[in-house]
Amino acid sequence: MFRTVYLVIMVGVIALVTLLSVPWLFRRRCTKCGAWNGLEASRCKQCSEALPTDYE
Numbered sequence: 875m876f877r878t879v880y881l882v883i884m885v886g887v888i889a890l891v892t893l894l895s896v897p898w899l900f901r902r903r904c905t906k907c908g909a910w911n912g913l914e915a916s917r918c919k920q921c922s923e924a925l926p927t928d929y930e
């Protein structure tokens with residue numbers, strides 16, 4: 875019982891740290907002003923610059 879709870883908590887912590895440490899996998903950075911935008915954004919929310927559609 876305790877082992878299962880411990881395992882669930884550890885997996886949750888690892889997932890959270892992964893999400894926090896690799897934001898570029900889930901967000902895109904504007905090449906013009908450097909603002910972060912969501913993956914679905916086609917244009918920068920801050921300067922309206924067109925964002926690249928693929929990764930390099």
Ligand SMILES: [Zn+2]
Pocket residue numbers: 904905906907908909918919920921922923
């Ligand atoms: Zn921008």
